[in-house]
Amino acid sequence: MTERKTIIETGWNLDNSYARLPKTFFTRQSPTPIPSPKLIILNYPLITSLGLNSQALQSNDGVAVLGGNKIPEGALPLAQAYAGHQFGHFTLLGDGRAVLLGEQITPLGERVDIQLKGSGKTPYSRGGDGRAALGPMLREYIISEAMNALGIATTRSLAVVTTGESVIRETEQSGAIMTRVAASHIRVGTFQYVSKWGTVEELRVLADYTLQRHFQDVDADENRYLFLLKEVIKRQAALIAKWQLVGFIHGVMNTDNMAISGETIDYGPCAFMDVYDKATVFSSIDVYGRYAYGNQPKIAGWNLARFAETLLPLLHVNQDHAVKLAQDAVSGFTELYHYNWLSGMRAKLGIFNEELQDESLIEDLLSMMQKYRGDYTNTFRALTFDKLEDNVMFGTKEFAHWHEMWQARLGRQQESKDSSYKLMKSCNPAIIPRNHRVEEALEAAVKQRDYSVMERLLDVLSRPYAHYPEQADYSTLPEPSTCPYRTYCGT
Known part of the structure; x- marks a missing residue:
C-alpha cells in the first residue's frame, strides 16, 4: 500500500493506448531488472510539464521506475515491432533495447510516450544485449535537449540512470538507461x-x-x-x-x-x-x-x-x-x-519580404563559406552582430561585393535595419552543441564521473538565442585536426 502511494505522488498518470492495437504490432515485455540503479541526471523543466514530482522521482522508488525495476500504475510495458530501410536495405526490426511503459497524460491533457531505452533484451534484439552504454545515453540527452532549445521538434530526455552493470562494446563501459519522452514512437x-x-x-x-x-x-x-x-x-x-x-x-x-x-x-x-x-x-x-x-x-x-x-x-x-x-x-x-x-x-539574413534574387544571394554566401571553410554558425552570428573580422572570407573582394548586395537588399524593405538585426538575432543561434564540447562533457562524465562539465554545457545550450557573454567560450572552434570527427551508433 505504501509503495503504491509513493508512485501516485510521483505524478504518473499513465495509459497505454498502443497496447490496445492488434497484438502483432508489439510484444508485451517488461524491463529486465538492474542491480543498482543510480540517478545521473534529471530534466527538471520537462518534469514540470509532464506533471511529475521531482522529489519523488529522486527517491528510491522513483529511481527504481526510471531504471525499470518497478512498473508504475497504469503502465503496460511493451516492445514495438517495426521494419525499416537501413541504408536502403529493407529488414525486420523492432525495439531491440527499449520498452514503452505507456503514455503519460500531462496536466494539459496531452498524451506522450514514456520509453526506457537500454532496458534489456526483447524479441527484437537480434542477438544484442538490449542494454545501452552511459556515453551514448548522455549524448542523446545533450543533443535532444539542445534541439528542443533551438525550437526544433524532437523527442526529449527525462532522465539517465546507471545500471550498476557493464556493457561490452569496443571496450567495457558503464551501462545506463535513458527515459525518453516522445509524441509517439510511430515510425515510417x-x-x-x-x-x-x-x-x-x-x-x-x-x-x-x-x-x-x-x-x-x-x-x-x-x-x-x-x-x-x-x-x-x-x-x-x-x-x-x-x-x-x-x-x-x-x-x-x-x-x-x-x-x-x-x-x-x-x-x-x-x-x-x-x-x-x-x-x-x-x-x-x-x-x-x-x-x-x-x-x-x-x-x-x-x-x-x-x-x-x-x-x-x-x-x-x-x-x-x-x-x-x-x-x-x-x-x-x-x-x-x-x-x-x-x-x-x-530570416537568418534579416529579410522580411520576398525577391526573386534572394536565393542567389543566399547561395553565393554559402558558396563562399564552402570555399573559405567558414564556420556555419559563427558566420551567421558574425553577420548578426556586424563583427566581420574573425573569418578569412570577410577580407575578400568576393565578400565585400556580397555584403554590399546584402545591405542593398535590406534597404529595399519597409522594415528598418534594426528590425532586420533583431530578426537575425532570433534566428541565428549563438551556440550549438560543438562536437569537441560534447566530447569533453562525455569524457568527464564517463571516465571521471564528473557531471559538472555536462551540466554547464546544458545550461548554455538551453538559451541559444540569448547571445549572452558566458556563451562566447562555447562558440570557439576546436583545434585543427587531421582526423575527421566521427560518431558511433552506441548500440
Whole structure:
C-alpha cells in the first residue's frame, strides 16, 4: 500500500493506448531488472510539464521506475515491432533495447510516450544485449535537449540512470538507461512492418490510430489517409528545413528513424556541422555519404515515398489511382521543403519580404563559406552582430561585393535595419552543441564521473538565442585536426 502511494505522488498518470492495437504490432515485455540503479541526471523543466514530482522521482522508488525495476500504475510495458530501410536495405526490426511503459497524460491533457531505452533484451534484439552504454545515453540527452532549445521538434530526455552493470562494446563501459519522452514512437518503419506482414485491416487500424493521436483535425468528408500522408509530408518538410538551417546532421536517416509525428528521433551518430560543407558526414558507418548534410532533404523525400507506398491500399480501391494520389502528394515535398528552407534563410539574413534574387544571394554566401571553410554558425552570428573580422572570407573582394548586395537588399524593405538585426538575432543561434564540447562533457562524465562539465554545457545550450557573454567560450572552434570527427551508433 505504501509503495503504491509513493508512485501516485510521483505524478504518473499513465495509459497505454498502443497496447490496445492488434497484438502483432508489439510484444508485451517488461524491463529486465538492474542491480543498482543510480540517478545521473534529471530534466527538471520537462518534469514540470509532464506533471511529475521531482522529489519523488529522486527517491528510491522513483529511481527504481526510471531504471525499470518497478512498473508504475497504469503502465503496460511493451516492445514495438517495426521494419525499416537501413541504408536502403529493407529488414525486420523492432525495439531491440527499449520498452514503452505507456503514455503519460500531462496536466494539459496531452498524451506522450514514456520509453526506457537500454532496458534489456526483447524479441527484437537480434542477438544484442538490449542494454545501452552511459556515453551514448548522455549524448542523446545533450543533443535532444539542445534541439528542443533551438525550437526544433524532437523527442526529449527525462532522465539517465546507471545500471550498476557493464556493457561490452569496443571496450567495457558503464551501462545506463535513458527515459525518453516522445509524441509517439510511430515510425515510417511501423507502417512498413504492418504493410509487409499485416493485413489491410490492420494497416487501417494503425492509420486511424495515428490520425487520432496526431492529426485529429481531418474533415469527415475528405480522404483521411491522403490527409495523413500530406500532413506527415508537411511536418517532415518543416523539420528537415530546420535541421539544415542550424547545420544538424542526423547521421542515420533510415526509415525506422523517421517519426510520423514530425519529431527528430534516435540520436545515434549525429552532430552539428562546424565548417560549412554539403558533403559533411559524421557517422562512422556512413562510408558512402548517403546521409551527408546535403543529402538529407533528398533522403527525407525518399523515406516519404516509402511511407506513401504503405498507404496505397487505403488511398483508393483502384491501385493506379492510389499510386497517382501518392505520387502527387510526395512530389509536393520538395517544394514544401524549399519554401521552409528559403523562408528560414531569409530570416537568418534579416529579410522580411520576398525577391526573386534572394536565393542567389543566399547561395553565393554559402558558396563562399564552402570555399573559405567558414564556420556555419559563427558566420551567421558574425553577420548578426556586424563583427566581420574573425573569418578569412570577410577580407575578400568576393565578400565585400556580397555584403554590399546584402545591405542593398535590406534597404529595399519597409522594415528598418534594426528590425532586420533583431530578426537575425532570433534566428541565428549563438551556440550549438560543438562536437569537441560534447566530447569533453562525455569524457568527464564517463571516465571521471564528473557531471559538472555536462551540466554547464546544458545550461548554455538551453538559451541559444540569448547571445549572452558566458556563451562566447562555447562558440570557439576546436583545434585543427587531421582526423575527421566521427560518431558511433552506441548500440
